[in-house]
Amino acid sequence: PALKSKMGPSERAYSLCISAQDRILKARLHAEYTAKFGSELSNCRVLALVSFCPGATDSLQKGFLIQDSGDAAASARTQLFLRALQGASEHVRFCTYERDEAGRVWQSLWAPEGQSEQVCKACIVPAPEPHIHPSVLNIKNSVVFYRYEDAYSVLQEVSSTVVKLKITNVQYTFCPLLKLKVHYNHVFIFNMIYSGKTTLTESLKDSLKATLLKSPPGCISQWRKIFDDEPAIIRRAFYALGNYISASDIAKESIKSFVIVDRYWHSTAAYAIATEVGSGVSSLPPCHHEVYQWPEDLLKPDLVLLLTVSPEERVRRLLGRGVEKTKEETELEANNMFRQKVEEVYRRMENPRCVIVDASPAKEEVLREVLLLIRKHCSNL
Structure with missing residues (x-):
């Protein structure tokens, strides 16, 4: 719901997920991207993003939600920057979020570097608020x-x-x-x-x-x-x-x-x-x-x-x-x-x-x- 309410009709958002199995590598990549986004994406709003399975210990995955300004040139630069990150690491997965004419927000998973086809597309729907903060997992x-x-x-x-x-x-x-x-x-x-x-x-x-x-x-x-x-x-x-x-x-x-x-x-x-x-x-x-x-x-x-x-x-x-x-x-x-x-x-x-x-x-x-x-x-x- 927060994503839907904050996205304008011409704005685009992106998510980054680190899929490394090595917990030390995953922590280092997260710290590296935190620093990079602060210096390279000054035209974007970068927020913390987590995914998790409710009630499942150790299921939390940390990532980032990146919202651009809606400017076409700035959006193109953001995409190029994120594509370069994806090409530099096999442990990074990106999704794009866009609003359709009916106001629905759609998530599109980026294909691995070198592939042009879209992997999957899904409509974002609200989920119930967890009874305990997901970080506790x-x-x-x-x-x-x-x-x-x-x-x-x-x-x-x-x-x-x-x-x-x-x-x-x-x-x-x-x-x-x-x-x-x-x-x-x-x-x-x-x-x-x-x-x-x-x-x-x-x-x-x-x-x-x-x-x-x-x-x-x-x-x-x-x-x-x-x-x-x-x-x-x-x-x-x-x-x-x-x-x-x-x-x-x-x-x-x-x-x-x-x-x-x-x-x-x-x-x-x-x-x-x-x-x-x-x-x-x-x-x-x-x-x-x-x-x-x-x-x-x-x-x-x-x-x-x-x-x-x-x-x-x-x-x-x-x-x-x-x-x-x-x-x-x-x-x-x-x-x-x-x-x-x-x-x-x-x-x-x-x-x-x-x-x-x-x-x-x-x-x-x-x-x-x-x-x-x-x-x-x-x-x-």
Whole structure:
């Protein structure tokens, strides 16, 4: 319906679908076309497009919908550009959409390069709105990982496609890691998304004589910028595996002292889910959905704290933050809808759930409240 309402009588639209079976190649092609369309199709409106089978896990296919301006010369240039893309890759499929005199929109599948005949033509009809956002079909083991082996296999596939040397080296960093299934009662995870955590974690470290750890850990954090520029499946696998390295560090340090961790699986999953679901909070997976469940093979925290602040206090703190941020952290500050989605995902996490702490008051008051929570939930303190 959106396509029919937005297409004028003389306008033409196109869709691009990437049909590669290799998930790494498919992700790289999608990123490549996203960049190309932004620079080469300035006269067109380029929108995200997905196809899927309702209820079928891993059935989501990402693509693009391209609407031209209706100008004949511009339309011809667009067709030439898209034809060149089709000729350059066997993994790309294009369709054309045109409106007839009766107002119906027809889809025509382009023939493979070198063939002149039309493959098929079909009339576009409305479909019922899915009861859950279609991106949820592909979240598991695509941008959120629930087993060490699933995340590690992504880097194995990346290395087989001859990627950057540093990424291949990161793969070998993970090889000796073992899954951790033991629960350490004297470990808790301190996990927050807003400013103020640095001061509080340092204060807790001093008050509890604890060890402060971060995820991703220092042994791989120097490669964050490399992975942040990679497609989502590779980037998310890197951060997921960082959690398993952190779990190994937590297990070692918890023998000697209390452990505080700045970011862990909740943070990795919250950003991934909020980013993958492109609409607002109402499009997030419903409460108790499997995407909110903790991985079975990852060391589990005694306590997860989510620090929240009022909008006014958030702005004041962010202005004075002055530290390096990832692309997603920058968007979190600038995009109110994205921030709401991230916070709501945190609130829906289960096993363990996040305990919400209002960090707007003075830092001394917040520290007292957090210490009370720790003593309540952590029996070994």
